[in-house]
Amino acid sequence: MDDQVKLAFEKSKTGDKDERYEAYQYILSETEQRVEWAYEVWDQLIEDLTDKDNHQRSRAAQYLANLAISDPEMRIMNDFPKLWEVTKDKKFVTARHSLQSIWKVAIAGKPQKEMVMEYMVQRFENGTDEKNFTLIRNDIIQNMKNIYDFDNDEAVKQTAMELIDTVEDKKYQKKYMAIWK
Structure with missing residues (x-):
């Protein structure tokens, strides 16, 4: 994973509102195609699916859905129920953003x-x-x-x-x- 992607993941969590959004957009853009670094962030993203911050849950769900195409070990098959739970989040906006990205898992295979x-x-x-x-x-x-x-x-x-x-x-x-x- 290059430094720019690492920084984006950091800012996605800790930056101010504009930095978080910019980082979010960058990560989604990067993960539109296969990446080699999916497993470097995978476990953290699984953990973030239950974060107390609904924005973190939403972002983690969307990132994981995008990363399904970069998952040759097919970890998503075991982790999908955790991802699916976010589509039922108590915060409807979080649930909806997660559900709207779930189709990207389907295009992985x-x-x-x-x-x-x-x-x-x-x-x-x-x-x-x-x-x-x-x-x-x-x-x-x-x-x-x-x-x-x-x-x-x-x-x-x-x-x-x-x-x-x-x-x-x-x-x-x-x-x-x-x-x-």
């Missing part, structure tokens, strides 16, 4: 995609008792669209269509369908 899809389908079907469940469902459908846009897997699209079909409220059914237009 077939087993990862199958796991992420399974978690999302289960949440879509069984999450109606959650506060803001229509937004959560929207994010899940958007995640599926993002996965589909990445690899054109018709099975992902078919799953999304089947889930949308189960929505009884026509207003939301229409809203979710609009994501696929």
